[in-house]
Amino acid sequence: MHIARVIGTVVSTRKDENLVGLTLLMVQPLTPDRQPAGRPLVAVDAVGAGVGEHVFFVRGKEASFPFYPAEPPVDAGIVGIVDHWDLG
């Protein structure tokens, strides 16, 4: 999984039928010192995250598992909201 910050929302009306009802968010992956790491991407939200929150997300087909038995065509999914993280 990767830590990221939710930076925005994505609106799509015409989309795959299995994406209907799902929330799409723009997330910016972060380095451990909370700086942007790489390009932002679109992730599907499985936990009710909102803009500005720190989250962790999975990549690959596993992103669709929270919606089982539906199989939405997604390759990045937010699966947790980070309360705080600490590198000791």
Added chain:
Amino acid sequence: MLLAKIVGTVVATRKDPRLVSNKLLVVRAVDPRGKADGGYLVAVDTVDAGVGETVLVVSGSSARMASGLKDCPVDAAIVGIIDAVEVNE
């Protein structure tokens, strides 16, 4: 998933039988503001998108979960047409 802009079409006569009747498009990754940011990809269109539109592209094995692509040899599929992206930062 990636935001991408459709920049062209691909025509291929000789191809895997499971790709027959699928539309192939050339897309280029864009940032949330629509500026080109990254490389080009060939993606299968499942939502009747057209050149110039900004779309949502799913990559890897997840692309096969798009409508009509079960068991097809694809690793990038267009699964949505983007109406708006709002970034607050």
